[in-house]
Amino acid sequence: MHPRRSAQEVVLCDLCETVPLQSHCELCNINLCKACVGEHLSDTSKDHKVVPFLRRKATPNHPKCPDHADKHCEIYCEKCDIPVCSTCALFGKHKGHDVSNILEKLGAKTESLQKDLKELETRIYLRYEEMVSNVETEKTELETNYGKLTTDADEQGEVLHREITVIVNQRKSAIAEMKTKHLDALNKNTDEITQKMAELKQIMSDLKSILKSNDVSLTSTYKSRNSEFRTLPPKVRVTLPSLFPQKINKDQLNEMFGFLPPLSINTEHGDTMKSAEAVSSPPVKPLLDEPRVTATIDTGYRHRLYSVSCLSEDQVWTRGDNKTMKLLNLQSKLLTSIQTKLGNIPRDIAVTRDGDLVYTDSINKTVNLIKNKQIHTVITLQGWRPFNVCCTAANDLLVTMVSDDRKQCKVVRYSGSTQTQSIQFDDQGLPLYSSDPLTPKYISENRNLDICVADYVARAVVVVNQSGKLQFRYTGHPSNTKQSFRPADITTDSQSHILTADLDNHCIHILDQDGHFLRYIHCHLRCPWGLCVDIRDNLFVAECVTAKVKKIQYL
Structure with a gap:
């Protein structure tokens, strides 16, 4: 044991080694008595920091210099970003480099x-x-x-x-x-x-x-009856019936049993958590002063066009007033078309996050999924008719529906074929939506998970939160409109804007997520009905009477 460090002895000054220590220099990491403090501070080449011994900080463990075995690295080289010893800093390979106090560093x-x-x-x-x-x-x-x-x-x-x-x-x-x-x-x-x-x-x-x-x-009076009996009695012939079994079609039998989508296991890239200082918000995209049409698609429908849904930035699904749904590109080229299962006019269409097409059949009371051009019925309703549909960020389906007796309307969330939520009344028990079965109630989920419904008959946009609690009703803005507000389709973008088509005033209303009116989009629209926004926030508008889709840049 070191004679000066024994637990039975007083700890002495590192300089004179005779007087008990009282202070400590944090820069040089040595203990000093009262007399030696002055001598130590006389070295003005360093910014010494002498403190009472009991208030000293933990002694740093300086690494040994790899080039000078008897030296410790007590200086920090700013250029090389490493600790160095004084010899290396003054005479060695770090000579001339900017150095700093290692304790401050x-x-x-x-x-x-x-x-x-x-x-x-x-x-x-x-x-x-x-x-x-x-x-x-x-x-x-x-x-x-x-x-x-x-x-x-x-x-x-x-x-x-x-x-x-x-x-x-x-x-x-x-x-x-x-x-x-x-x-x-x-x-x-x-x-x-x-x-x-x-x-x-x-x-x-x-x-x-x-x-x-x-x-x-x-004998003389006898009359022969043989001729009467030569014609034999009629013989009854009955053809024995047969059972003609039909060959079992396994595909049809599978379809009758019910559709089970394949298990989808996707490994998503892990979310990157923002640092504590960063603000969690999407990149801000201001509204353009003058929105502009960047493409026009002629869908080829002869009469009416009601729905448009983006598959990609340059491909959209469309739905008109017949049984055929069309996929077109920006050059109006028909890429594919699919007819509904039973020949009924689809009530609405939507594209899932997997790129599959969904359509509602209000006559047959079903919601159907088209995967690899095969139509599968995923939801069958009793007592209710499905109207409009949208796909959520969680890949659920939100469906607006009206009861068979035309007295009730509600929004139902489905995960696959399972109902997980029903939204129908406000906090006072009053209906949130009108119940007219002949008019649309388009639906969209906002980025903040609010559920937005364009209620055509009520002339209102009705927005509830994820739990179904009413947030606000928007009934139009008085400026720059001639007719009263008549919303058809509705969609949302990355900025949580709510966009709704005003059919009678031939324009699009843009609202913020709290329902405050921001501005209109006109772009010479004629009876805008269907709406969707792609991943780059381009707006696609389906004009009902012209059967054309306009792609509009507004951000």
């Missing part, structure tokens, strides 16, 4: 480390914990969810079995009825022949009696 580095540690402890690690918790929750719910799917499959199988049993029993009943009729016909035929045979036996007996009697009177 250490203080700044320490502050940065503390900030990093705080962010890791209070924000980043917690997000990782949250992600693990969410995955564990999903794993916990997996058994239940897949159990429900299996139960649904069993129930659907039982339904089909019951239907098949009903059909089999109907066929058996028909067969039994045919058998009875067949037997009745044969019995009747037998009775007729037996009756004739009885008559024949009587005639033959009479003839034998006449022949034995030699009675001239009976």
Whole structure:
């Protein structure tokens, strides 16, 4: 043990090694007695920092110099961004470089480390914990969810079995009825022949009696009836029925059983958390003073055009007043067309995040998904008719629908084929939406997850939050319009703007997310009806009467 560092001895000054220490120089990392402090400070080549020994900071562990074994790196080279010893700084390879006080540099580095540690402890690690918790929750719910799917499959199988049993029993009943009729016909035929045979036996007996009697009177009066019986009784011929089983079409049987989309497992790029100092908001895109049309698409519909939905920046799906839905590019070229399953006019269309087309059939009360040109019914309603549809950021479907008795309207959220939310009344129990079944109620989800509905009959845009609580109603803006507000379609953009087509005033209203009017888009529009916005915030407007789609830059 060092004689001056023994626990039984007083700790002495590092300079004189005879007097107990009282102070400490944080720059040089040495302990000093009162007398040696003055001598130490006489070296003016350094900015010494002498403090009472008990108030000294933790002693930094200076690394040894790799080039000078007897030296420690107590200086910081700014150019090379590393600690160096005094010899290297004055005479070695770091000679002439800018240097700084290593303790000051250490203080700044320490502050940065503390900030990093705080962010890791209070924000980043917690997000990782949250992600693990969410995955564990999903794993916990997996058994239940897949159990429900299996139960649904069993129930659907039982339904089909019951239907098949009903059909089999109907066929058996028909067969039994045919058998009875067949037997009745044969019995009747037998009775007729037996009756004739009885008559024949009587005639033959009479003839034998006449022949034995030699009675001239009976013989002379005899009248032959043989010609009557030479025509045999009618024979009943019944064609035995046959059962002609149809070849089972497995594809149709699969479709009857129900559509099960393939499991989609996507590994998304992890979200990048912004630093604590950064503000979480999308890039600001100001509104243009003069929006401009950048492309016009002639859809080829002869009469009306009602819906447009973006597949990409240069391809859009359209829906008119017939059973055909068309995919066109900006040059008006028809890329593909699909007819509805039952030949009904689709009520609305939307494109999912996977690029598949969805359409509603209000006559057949279904919502249908088109994947690889195959139409699958994903939602079948009872007592309600689906109207308009949109796809959310979470790839759910939001559907507006009206009851069969035309007295109620609601918005329903579906995850796949499962209903997860229904929105119909405000906090006072009053209907949020009008219930006219013949007019559109287009729907869109905003970036802040608000649900926006353009209620044509109510002449209002009705916006509720993600939980279904009413946020506001927009009923138009008095400036620059001649007719009262008549909203058709509605859409939103990356800035959380709400855009709605004003059919009677031939313009688009732009609102902020709180329902405040910002401005109009005119661009010589004629009866704008359908709307959508692509990923670059280009607006596509379907003009009802011209059957054209205009692409408009407004940001």
